[in-house]
Amino acid sequence: MKPIAVLVYGALGRMGKEVIAAVCRDPELKIVGAVDLKADQGMLPLPDGSAEVPLYADVSSMLKSWHPQVLVDFTVAEASMIAARVAAKQGVNLVIGTSGLSDDNLKEIDQLCKANNVGAVVAPNFTIGAAVLLNAVKAAAKFFDFAEIIEMHHHEKVDAPSGTALATAKAMRQSRGKPFSYQKTKKETISGTRGGEFDGIAIHSVRLPGFVASQEVVFGGIGQTLSVRHDTIGRECYLPGVILAIKEVVKRQGLIYGLNTLLSLGEQ
Numbered sequence: 001m002k003p004i005a006v007l008v009y010g011a012l013g014r015m016g017k018e019v020i021a022a023v024c025r026d027p028e029l030k031i032v033g034a035v036d037l038k039a040d041q042g043m044l045p046l047p048d049g050s051a052e053v054p055l056y057a058d059v060s061s062m063l064k065s066w067h068p069q070v071l072v073d074f075t076v077a078e079a080s081m082i083a084a085r086v087a088a089k090q091g092v093n094l095v096i097g098t099s100g101l102s103d104d105n106l107k108e109i110d111q112l113c114k115a116n117n118v119g120a121v122v123a124p125n126f127t128i129g130a131a132v133l134l135n136a137v138k139a140a141a142k143f144f145d146f147a148e149i150i151e152m153h154h155h156e157k158v159d160a161p162s163g164t165a166l167a168t169a170k171a172m173r174q175s176r177g178k179p180f181s182y183q184k185t186k187k188e189t190i191s192g193t194r195g196g197e198f199d200g201i202a203i204h205s206v207r208l209p210g211f212v213a214s215q216e217v218v219f220g221g222i223g224q225t226l227s228v229r230h231d232t233i234g235r236e237c238y239l240p241g242v243i244l245a246i247k248e249v250v251k252r253q254g255l256i257y258g259l260n261t262l263l264s265l266g267e268q
């Protein structure tokens with residue numbers, strides 16, 4: 001069978017480089033091009049030394065000249081939407097890992113994909129552990145009235161809370177069918193000490209060198225607590241999920257949100 005032709009968007013970033021290396025290792029996939037705002041050369045040598053692929057700064061020009069089956073995007077949210085609009089209209093499937101897409105962005109991606117008979121997998125977290133954690137906390141959310149999320153990331157992360165923490169809170173709230181109970185602290189000596197709040201779930205963002213990405217969800221009930229924690233130690237943890245998404249998205253139409261559906265864990 002012909003390998004699936006993949007374009008990596010954000011190719012010179014931390015995730016983009018990992019994705020290129022992982023795609024090169026998989027005989028069912030083939031890199032056909034790379035796009036990054038920082039591109040200053042015409043060709044990008046592949047990390048396995050097998051070939052060079054065209055490297056552009058502008059995604060529209062790349063999509064006009066080359067015809068990938070899948071665009072894998074690890075950039076910034078505004079750049080994602082620009083690429084999604086152009087790519088879907090040209091029949092290119094989307095795998096989007098970029099954080100910060102709004103609900104309106106997701107709706108638009110779904111509509112674009114359905115109108116153009118292509119698929120999209122958008123996942124705020126491509127790790128298998130995070131997908132399993134989500135399943136577990138959705139179950140717990142039905143039985144515990146109180147819950148807080150502590151997410152821990154490297155100190156250079158630009159946003160807070162993490163996309164994963166917000167998606168986790170939304171999924172817990174949806175599974176529960178009503179907001180969580182939240183006990184306001186009468187005297188907060190340092191403002192913000194109790195964290196941000198989403199529908200009764202306090203979210204605490206830790207930013208320290210040494211962390212890659214960790215998340216702990218703590219539920220509280222009378223006389224008991226339940227903690228579910230996931231730690232990622234290196235960026236390679238995302239790659240099996242990204243590779244799975246590339247192979248599955250070409251068989252689908254419309255938006256699949258999160259890895260859970262692809263892992264048969266139910267909808268996210």
Ligand SMILES: NC(=O)c1ccc[n+]([C@@H]2O[C@H](COP(=O)([O-])OP(=O)(O)OC[C@H]3O[C@@H](n4cnc5c(N)ncnc54)[C@H](O)[C@@H]3O)[C@@H](O)[C@H]2O)c1
Nearest residue numbers: 010012013014015036037074075079097098099124125126
């Ligand atoms: N879904 C997941 O599992 C997952 C995992 C890790 C990171 N992320 C997210 O992926 C994104 C990228 O993360 P990173 O650590 O690789 O960041 P990074 O800053 O290392 O890389 C981003 C790259 O995108 C490029 N870029 C930005 N705007 C562009 C544009 N308009 N056109 C072309 N290229 C553009 C930058 O030049 C940069 O090289 C972030 O949003 C991050 O939160 C998601």
